[in-house]
Amino acid sequence: MxxxxxxxxxxxxxxxxxxxxxxxxxxDLNVNFDWWDDEFEDFIELCSYIGIAVIKDKIKFRGFYSQGDGSGFSAKVDMPKLITAIENQTWKDYAPMQEFPFTAPGINRRVLPLLAKNILPNEPQIISRSQQYGVVVDLGVYVINENGREHDNVFEELDKLEEWLRKIAEVLNRYLYTTLEKQYEFLCxxxxxxxxxxxxxxxxxxxxxxxxxxxxxxxxxxxxxxxxxx
Incomplete structure (x- = not known):
C-alpha cells in the first residue's frame, strides 16, 4: 500500500x-440545469399584465452565439385588454423601469367596440414558428356578421390590427431572447x-x-x- x-x-x-x-x-457550473425557468416565469407574468397569456411549455429558445439562434413563444391574446394596456403602459405595474417601443393601433376606432363586445368572433393568438425561431400572429377572425349584416369594410382595418399585433409579438420575443442571453452571460x-x-x-x-x-x-x-x- x-x-x-x-x-x-x-x-x-x-x-x-x-x-x-x-x-x-x-x-458551466450555473447552467447545467434548467436555469431559464425563472426567466420564463418572469416573461409570463409581465405579459399577463397586458392581456397576453403565454403558454409556458410553448416557449422555446436556442442560444446564444450561433447563426439561427433565437426564441419563440405561443400565447392567447385578449385584444381589448392589450390595446388598453399598451395605451396605459400597464406593464410598468410589474416592471416600472421597462420601456417598450409600443404604439396604439392605427385603426378606425369604430372597430374596437366590435372587438370589445365580441361582435367580431375572434381568437387572436401569438404562435411560435414550428420550423425555426420567431413568432407569427393570427387574429382568428373569419366571418364578420351582426344581425345578418356582414361588415366587409372592416377587413382592411383588421389587417392593420393584425400587423400591429405582429409588431407587439416581435418586440416581446426580442425582449425574451435578450433577457435569456443576459441571464446566461451573468451565470457564466x-x-x-x-x-x-x-x-x-x-x-x-x-x-x-x-x-x-x-x-x-x-x-x-x-x-x-x-x-x-x-
Missing part, C-alpha cells in the same frame, strides 16, 4: 493563475461562478484543478481483500 498526502485548497487560497483555471473548469461570469464555488465549498489542488473527487475518495470504506474471491 502506498500513502499519498496532498494539500487541498479553497478557492480563495489559490493564486491568481490557479483561480483562473478553476473558473474555466467550472464555466467570473463573479457568479466564484460565488457558486464558495457556496459549495469546492476544493482544488494548488494549480487550480478540481479536487472534490479526491475528498470523496477518502470517505470510501477500504476494500477487505481477505473476503474477496480471486
Amino acid at each position: 502506498k500513502r499519498i498526502t496532498l494539500k487541498l485548497y479553497s478557492f480563495n487560497e489559490l493564486d491568481r493563475d490557479a483561480k483562473q483555471k478553476a473558473l474555466t473548469t467550472y464555466r 461570469s467570473d463573479t457568479a461562478i466564484k460565488e457558486s464555488i464558495l457556496n459549495n465549498d469546492y476544493l482544488f489542488t494548488a494549480d487550480g484543478r478540481s479536487a472534490n473527487y479526491l475528498e470523496q475518495l477518502t470517505k470510501r470504506k477500504p476494500i477487505n481483500l481477505k473476503n474477496h474471491d480471486h
